[in-house]
Amino acid sequence: MKTKILLVDDNVDILETLTFILEDVSYGVIPSKTGGVVFTVPKDQLPDLIIIDVFLVDENGIDIVSQLKKTLDRNHIPVIVISSNSQFKDEALNAGADVFLSKPFETEIFLDTIEKVLRKKIFSKISS
Numbered sequence: 301m302k303t304k305i306l307l308v309d310d311n312v313d314i315l316e317t318l319t320f321i322l323e324d325v326s327y328g329v330i331p332s333k334t335g336g337v338v339f340t341v342p343k344d345q346l347p348d349l350i351i352i353d354v355f356l357v358d359e360n361g362i363d364i365v366s367q368l369k370k371t372l373d374r375n376h377i378p379v380i381v382i383s384s385n386s387q388f389k390d391e392a393l394n395a396g397a398d399v400f401l402s403k404p405f406e407t408e409i410f411l412d413t414i415e416k417v418l419r420k421k422i423f424s425k426i427s428s
Contacts, residue, residue, distance in 0.1 A: 302328035303418060306347035308335055308364075309382070310357045314403075318351070321407055327414075333357065335364040343373060349418060354383035354392070362388060362395045369396030378417045 305322055309315045310333045319329045330337075330347060335356045341347065350368070352361040361381055369375045380399045381392035389400040398417050401410065 302326060303349070304328045304330060304345075304347040305414070306330045306332065306338065306341065306350045306352075308332045308337065308350070308352040308356065308361065310334070310353065310355070314353075318410075321410065322414075325411060335359045335361060338364055338368055338374070339371065346374065347377060349378050349380065349414065351380045351382060351414075354381060354385065354388050362392050362397075365392065365397050366395040378420070380413060380417060 305327050307315065307318055307322065307329055309318070312333065315331050315333065319331045322329045330341070335352065335358055338350060338352070352364060354361040361383075365379050365381060368377070368379065378398045379396065380401060381388070381397040382401045382403055383392075384403040386402040389402070392400045398420070399413055401413060
């Protein structure tokens with residue numbers, strides 16, 4: 301079964317580019333331009349990882365992360381916050397993000413970061 305990644309960015313070009321990169325290395329991608337999808341994905345289809353931009357049309361990505369981490373059936377999902385504005389790093393991490401990536405980033409760094417976060421998730425499951 302493919303690892304599922306929920307990818308949220310309201311910039312269509314970035315959404316399409318990152319989706320292509322992720323699918324090219326065999327991840328299953330659920331692309332979305334709106335942050336509310338984080339809470340509407342059915343429980344039996346929850347992603348293994350969420351990648352979300354800070355600035356979204358409908359909401360602030362950091363606020364969504366904060367709400368997500370308070371949602372019992374979804375708070376275990378690791379989150380990578382991405383933004384072109386690095387001043388949001390501390391705020392994103394304090395909200396519960398596992399990692400903050402500043403755009404633009406190299407494809408290799410992007411994919412390595414995803415692998416590290418997913419390995420950490422697997423290790424946490426084994427340790428529990």
